[in-house]
Amino acid sequence: DADVTQTPRNRITKTGKRIMLECSQTKGHDRMYWYRQDPGLGLRLIYYSFDVKDINKGEISDGYSVSRQAQAKFSLSLESAIPNQTALYFCATSGLAETQYFGPGTRLLVL
Amino acid sequence: SQQGEEDPQALSIQEGENATMNCSYKTSINNLQWYRQNSGRGLVHLILIRSNEREKHSGRLRVTLDTSKKSSSLLITASRAADTASYFCATDVSGGYNKLIFGAGTRLAVHP
Numbered sequence: 001d002a003d004v005t006q007t008p009r010n011r012i013t014k015t016g017k018r019i020m021l022e023c024s025q026t027k028g029h030d031r032m033y034w035y036r037q038d039p040g041l042g043l044r045l046i047y048y049s050f051d052v053k054d055i056n057k058g059e060i061s062d063g064y065s066v067s068r069q070a071q072a073k074f075s076l077s078l079e080s081a082i083p084n085q086t087a088l089y090f091c092a093t094s095g096l097a098e099t100q101y102f103g104p105g106t107r108l109l110v111l
Numbered sequence: 112s113q114q115g116e117e118d119p120q121a122l123s124i125q126e127g128e129n130a131t132m133n134c135s136y137k138t139s140i141n142n143l144q145w146y147r148q149n150s151g152r153g154l155v156h157l158i159l160i161r162s163n164e165r166e167k168h169s170g171r172l173r174v175t176l177d178t179s180k181k182s183s184s185l186l187i188t189a190s191r192a193a194d195t196a197s198y199f200c201a202t203d204v205s206g207g208y209n210k211l212i213f214g215a216g217t218r219l220a221v222h223p
């Protein structure tokens with residue numbers, strides 16, 4: 001079984017809708033991250049969490065919110081989706097070893 | 112703005128050749144990491160080099176770091192078609208908190 005899972009893997013939604021992307025991990029890591037990737041660009045950090053009680057904004061947090069429900073779960077919400085939030089979204093985790101482990105990604109299309 | 116910038120943006124070589132990708136960054140770092148991404152999939156960690164290290168090896172990978180020039184290079188020796196992927200450098204500027212800033216990546220195509 002994959003160590004970092006994301007659901008859904010693909011999602012099509014309409015402008016103005018609220019959607020939630022979920023991430024779960026079995027690695028026992030405290031640190032979790034949400035990134036988005038746009039074509040031709042690297043990953044940009046949306047939010048990160050160093051433990052259940054610690055959540056921080058990343059480079060591009062506007063229009064997004066997160067919830068750390070447990071050590072193993074970190075959800076990303078788009079409160080009112082807009083077309084320029086169409087992207088590939090990745091969740092990642094890390095422990096003390098500094099390496100980040102990525103999920104398979106969620107491909108989101110906002111119409 | 113992105114911290115890291117890879118060069119070249121795209122690289123096309125034949126199997127057996129070496130592939131060299133470069134990364135430049137702007138501010139002081141704690142460490143620099145290289146990741147690989149197969150088309151549309153999650154990133155996979157390749158190698159990490161700390162700011163006090165100059166060179167590291169892992170299998171066919173060799174990474175160098177020049178902190179005076181704020182640059183790093185990734186060398187893949189004896190490339191294979193399976194090495195075809197995008198390669199990203201990522202810098203940790205958060206004093207060890209592992210908050211990474213990614214470059215735009217180099218797309219490597221290795222032809223049989």
